[in-house]
Amino acid sequence: MAMCYLERKSRLSTASLMALLLGLLMVTALFRGAQSIGVCYGMLGNNLPPSNEVVDLFKANNIQMVRLYDPNRDALQALKGSNIEVMLGVPNSDLQRFAGGDLTPAFNFVYGNVVDNRDTIKFKYIVVGNEVSLEDFKYVLPAMRNVQRAVEQAGLQNLVKVTTATYSGVLDNTFPPSNSVFRAEYLQYMQPIIGFLAEKGSPLCANIYPYFSYSGNPASIRLDYALFTAQSDVAEDGQLRYRNLFDALLDSMYAAVEKAGGGSVKIVVSESGWPNAGESAATTPNAQTYLNGLIQHVKGGTPRRPNGPIETYIFAMFDENTKPGAETERHFGLFSPNKQPKYQINFN
Secondary structure (H helix, E strand, O other): OOOOOOOOOOOOOHHHHHHHHHHHHHHHHHHOOOOOEEEEEOOOOOOOOOHHHHHHHHHHOOOOEEEEOOOOHHHHHHHOOOOOEEEEEEOHHHHHHHHOOOOHHHHHHHHHHHHOOOOOOEEEEEEEEEOOOHHHHHHHHHHHHHHHHHHHHOOOOOOOEEEEEEEHHHEEOOOOHHHOEEOHHHHHHHHHHHHHHHHHOOOEEEEOOHHHHHHHOOOOOOHHHHOOOOOOOOEEEOOEEEOOHHHHHHHHHHHHHHHOOOOOOOEEEEEEOOOOOOOOOOOHHHHHHHHHHHHHHOOOOOOOOOOOOOOEEEOOOEOOOOOOOOHHHHOOOOEOOOOOEOOOOOOO
16 A cells, blocks of 8 residues: 555655655545455554554545454444444354353344444444354354344344354365365354355355465465466366466355355455565565455456455454464554555555
8 A cells, every 4th residue: 555544744845745645545546446345453462553543544545344353342432433334253252152042142242232333333244253163163153143133133134144254274175176165074063054144145254365375385386376466377177267376265165155055155255365474475575466466356256156246354454463373473464553554555
């Protein structure tokens, strides 16, 4: 992104001020061409700006869809009146409580966060769990059903869809994509979840990361295939041809969902991104290339589902310096914590 946020400074020259304003206007206009793109607002950092400034940053860049991983009070307060569509998460730590016979936790969540703010915040999804471990997967569908009951009691079922977010780790036989199935240990849970989504007309959320596929197997996966820069087809799947790994990963998920009875279920890409530090492929040029390619690509569809656009959320708004795991996990941000953009990204 060029100049995405303008801080007031007392000694800016006229030329510098005009350049900053021009950059801001350009990015705002460019984002209007990317209505299928949202951004994940992760908060695992001890140096992040306050939520009101973050929402100002969303608005300055015309970011119209945001994923929140939990009902953070400050973030919800800042989002009031913003007209930004919100994907709201139920944390994994709450799944067991939400899944029980006592409906109170699920109803408190829906009424205390969604219903109470329905006039000022545009809620689009409630995502019950994110990349849930096999040990806790048994809680996902019961928790989804209880949240759905609360949504329906509030009369919001046509406005707010209940779903969950999964990832490629639940799949097996992913190459070619049409061979993909849910791993046996996950199928017992995913099949009824897919049935629930089909019944309610809700999408499945999936986190799609070509970066992790490439970094885990660089000897077999070409970097240009992962970065949307391959100039010709790289993989074949019957009549389907693949020029980028993002499509192959997403179509692998579609193939598994279809085999589990979800031919009508749409997939929302709830996370995708590329880090710019932490290992050899995690560079600023690679991250910038991937993000630009992603933004342009999701305006269309995939070989298996060609009718786009693909609703996609970039991970993440900021670098998160307290996020656990490998060093790369802390370097996925579009912005540094000081609100300065890390990349030149073209949203046109």
